[in-house]
Amino acid sequence: MRILSLAVCYTVLVILLSCSKGSKGSAPGEETTYTASYASNVFKVAKGAKFTSASIVHDFPANVQFSILDVRNTSGKTVSAFLDKYSIGTWSQPVNKNTDLTEAAVIAKYTQTEKSGVSIDAATGVITIEGATTQNISSGTYYILVQAKVNDKTYTLSNIASIELTESVFAPVKANWKYSTEANAVQASVNVTKLSGSYLNDVAATIPNYKASKTYLRLKISDNRDKGIIIPENIDWTSNFSLTAINPWTTTVKSSDAIILSSPINRFPVLEQDSVLKGTIKAASLLNKTAINFDVTLNVTGEGIYDAVIKLNNNPAQNVLWWPGGKSIYMPNxxxxxxxxxxxxxxxxxxxxxxxxxxxxxxxxxxxxxxxxxxxxxxxxxxxxxxxxxxxxxxxxxxxxxxxxxxxxxxxxxxxxxxxxxxxxxxxxxxxxxxxxxxxxxxxxxxxxxxxxxxxxxxxxxxxDGNYAFTGSQNYIGQIWEQTAQYQATLLYPTAYFSYIPSFLPKTHLNLLHEDNRYSNFYHLQYWHLLHGIDFVGKLWQQAITGEDAVEAYQRITGINQSQFNDEIYDYARRTLNWNFLHKSYYTNYVLSSSASYTQNAKVNAMGDGYYIIDTSRCVQNYGFNALQLTVPAAGTVVQVAFEGVKGNSLYNTTYDQYAGWRWGFVAVTSTGSVEYGAMNSSNSGSASFTVPNNTSRLYLVVSGAPTQHFHHAWDNNLANDEQYPWKAKFENTLPKN
The missing domain is CATH 3.40.30 (Glutaredoxin)
Known part of the structure; x- marks a missing residue:
């Protein structure tokens, strides 16, 4: 028998939800259909609150068995946090304050049970949502898919119910100290606040079967560092507000006068209580090494919703730690x-x-x-x-x-x-x-x-999370780790990274992924951010394929080829002349007003025939660049360059001459920081002209290394084996500056 695929089930879900509160289920290839529904098919649940639905009303045969197929968001994607299994603390028996006098006796009654975030009773169809599992799920609407099985046939109930998850609303409160007089008791304070106005309405909307005539008390206990321990189960109080429950974590004392609202915590201590809320906290979490006694009185009169916060004051007896709620703490091996x-x-x-x-x-x-x-x-x-x-x-x-x-x-x-x-x-x-x-x-x-x-x-x-993320033993991936961390930090603290500019500028000729420049050379990531958005670098790490370096991953993800990538590198290089990408105002104002160590100027040597050749110490490598500063003639002057890529010169590393390529062109920066770009040239030799704009303060020839084929750059701390693509140029109406 073939079962409908989840993709098909979801399509049915979307259609049916728009027209019906109930759900029809039919097995593939069968004519028999059945109906099933809940009293309300929208489960309104506050984050952190445990929810239990009514039973399914249905006309299936009595031997039907229900199970959860999936929980999906409005985009149709599975939300695994609802389906994952969690360790939920429960009590096998009530704690007896007269006989359970030791920590071991209390802990013996506390067990952790593995439960799914969303589960269903196979016989009744009652759905349970564990509160501790929803703390980190985004608020919104989620759809539950249920499967019904009768003998060997399965039926998909694709529109049976949805979860409307809302934010938990606990009021911020401040405590006024009130000291206990009980012997050996920890000093404690209590503060009770009655909710009012729109906040009262917001909280009331999260309470099932809320009635304005009742009294609702939300109780929170916090330690001396204000770390909260929140009662995880509902407790009804008697009209005089004296607790009669031996174990208020699980026991419910029926009353029409007051209810304590729930808010779960993953691990919590036992709280024993009697009249006027005299209590002892004992260690239900292995972190808690000692008991704490406290004695406070709660004064609550009249109907309404109240927040009560008990705060334990600093005391030598309180050498105890509450395990924090929310995300878990992993214990490393x-x-x-x-x-x-x-x-x-x-x-x-x-x-x-x-x-x-x-x-x-x-x-x-x-x-x-x-x-x-x-x-x-x-x-x-x-x-x-x-x-x-x-x-x-x-x-x-x-x-x-x-x-x-x-x-x-x-x-x-x-x-x-x-x-x-x-x-x-x-x-x-x-x-x-x-x-x-x-x-x-x-x-x-x-x-x-x-x-x-x-x-x-x-x-x-x-x-x-299962991604390659530039991990492994390859000797060409470590550089991107430091470059990325620098880029991430500059987004938050841009001015803190100005100090890297003097070390970046003399090394712009190095390979884009060179180990010597890994802390200083992160501006190309700002350029990629400019082109593709603030989330792109994260995508690069998430979507890189095993064995790729950052350049290979970038080209594949963006869908560009080697030649197009070389064009982008040249554009990036010329933008550095006035920091024309992220944080431009920061860099322009700082760099242009600073010393010569913040000014780019490639080193060239005169050849005696009118040509100048790039010095071996500054020769471009893969995706590195030179910015040769030129003298600035009068505005309107046409400057010219005859450019030639050089191969076979033994003064340079000729190992990679077969891949040699260049991008080159003029760039002018004005006194106001604006920039004018000449045409980009990709030929290995040729000439170009450029008309000097008004107010030009700096004039450059920019040359970038543009290999015809990409290859990995090893982190070997050896400059001698690095690729080099030398070039030479002859100028008219301008000369190299300095």
């Missing part, structure tokens, strides 16, 4: 021998902090707070804020990884902070699972350096 629960280890959970997308560990020499160090100060919060800024730009704006298809959505980037004085700044990742950087305190305080290293983590993440 090489760190598994480190005891993170021991604060005397090199790395410890007690010397850890995190943001939405990153987690940082610091060495024990910093102490509990690196910001208090006199000589190695690092403000962890500021550093994480800067990393978040860079991370979100690379993810959301550059699209350097594919949202919904990347391990970046699963794991936080790991930051390892060392106390050594020697400079350390390296970025890549761990075990093909997550990005990571290794930095010392000096690097941690340099925003441009952080941006560069976080850039490397996104390059590494592409290989984690």
């Amino acid at each position: 090489q760190l598994k021998s480190n005891n993170f629960n021991d604060n005397n280890s090199q790395w410890s959970y007690e010397r850890m902090d995190w943001s939405d997308n990153a987690v940082v560990f610091w060495e024990k020499g910093f102490g509990s707070d690196p910001s208090s160090s006199a000589t190695k100060k690092v403000d962890i919060k500021t550093m994480l804020s800067n990393i978040e800024h860079d991370y979100k730009f690379y993810y959301d704006t550059m699209h350097f990884v594919k949202a919904g298809q990347t391990k970046a959505d699963q794991y936080r980037t790991i930051i390892m902070l060392y106390e050594q004085a020697d400079w350390l700044a390296t970025g890549s990742g761990y075990d093909s699972q997550t990005g990571a950087i290794w930095i010392n305190y000096s690097a941690a305080n340099d925003n441009a350096t952080l941006a560069h290293e976080i850039g490397h983590t996104f390059q590494y993440l592409n290989s984690c």
Whole structure:
């Protein structure tokens, strides 16, 4: 029996959703049809909230079995985050506060069960959406495809239901301290805020069966670093707001007066409560090493929706860490021998902090707070804020990884902070699972350096996601890693990279992918950005094919041939004369007003017959270029050049003469920074003329290396074997300057 393909099923889905709330299912080749529907086929779900549907109403035979076929977005693409399996914390039994007095006894009742993000009861068709799985899925509409199986026949219910996923809305609150008088209790505060206005309406819209006559309490507990622990299950309270549930994580005490709303967290402590919310937090996560007692009273009167935040104050008893919600923290293989629960280890959970997308560990020499160090100060919060800024730009704006298809959505980037004085700044990742950087305190305080290293983590993440991403043992791929990281960082901190210009300009003749220029030569990526958009470099890393270097990948992805690529390189070269691409105003204002070290001028030698030949130290290689500055005659003067590519000259490396080619032409830059380009020439020899424009301040002959065939450039730190394409030129009405 042939089952309908998913592509066909989706076509049916789109058609049927526009005309019917129910769904008809029929097996291929069969005349029998059945109907099935939910009471509501639109499941409105807030991010982080667990959802359970009603049963399917259907006329299938009693032995029907339901299963999930797919969950798709509005573009018809599968959203794997709904279908992946997750480890969900559950309680096998209620915790008894009178008998479960040890940490081991509590943990014994806590289990992690592997569940799919979206699942269906085979018999009833009840669909469950696990709240912990939706935190990192974009808000929007998603369509569920269900399969019904009767004996050996299958039926596709392609329009049975959709998920309308909305943002979670938790109000920001500030706490006023109220100290506990209970012996050995942690100092705590409580702040209760009643919601009103449009925000009340927004929150009410996310509550199933909301009634204005009820009292709703949203309860959050946070530790002394304001890391939140949010109650993951619904709890009804009695009218006097005294908790009678022994285990409020799973037990529901029926009441018509008050309801605690849910908001899941992946790993959380046990909270035992009795009257006036006197509680003990015990370790349900292995990170938590001790119990914490607190004693607060909640004052809530009247109907409405309230946010209640309990914040535990700093206290020696609170040497405990809450595992952060949201993205997971990957444990690298090489760190598994480190005891993170021991604060005397090199790395410890007690010397850890995190943001939405990153987690940082610091060495024990910093102490509990690196910001208090006199000589190695690092403000962890500021550093994480800067990393978040860079991370979100690379993810959301550059699209350097594919949202919904990347391990970046699963794991936080790991930051390892060392106390050594020697400079350390390296970025890549761990075990093909997550990005990571290794930095010392000096690097941690340099925003441009952080941006560069976080850039490397996104390059590494592409290989984690199954892409080639210029990885392997090839000796010609390493250069693009540094060039790309520099380019990424310049988009965020352009002025921080002016210092590379003096080292770039004397080396413009080198191969585009030359190892000697890997940190200084990143402007061609800005040029590609100009031509193809801000997301292009990310596409280059995502779409490169195994074995390609960056030039090969670029030509294939953009659909151009070798000759067209040579034309582009010449255009890029002449644009550098007034930085006519990204950040033009930054570079023009800075470079043109700076010293001669920021001015291009290729070195040539007089031959005695009127010709000048490029010096061996500045001879162009593959896709390198020379910008020979010329004397500027009066405006309107016609200058001429007789150009000749040189082959067979033993002063140069002639190994690659068979591939030699050039692009060449005049360029004028005016005193205002505008530019006028002469015609580009591609012949190996010939002549050209150019009329000098008004207000010309600089005049150039630009020559770029244009090989007829591409070949790889090895990172071998050996200039002697590099290809060279020498050229010579004779001028009329102008001469080489200097």
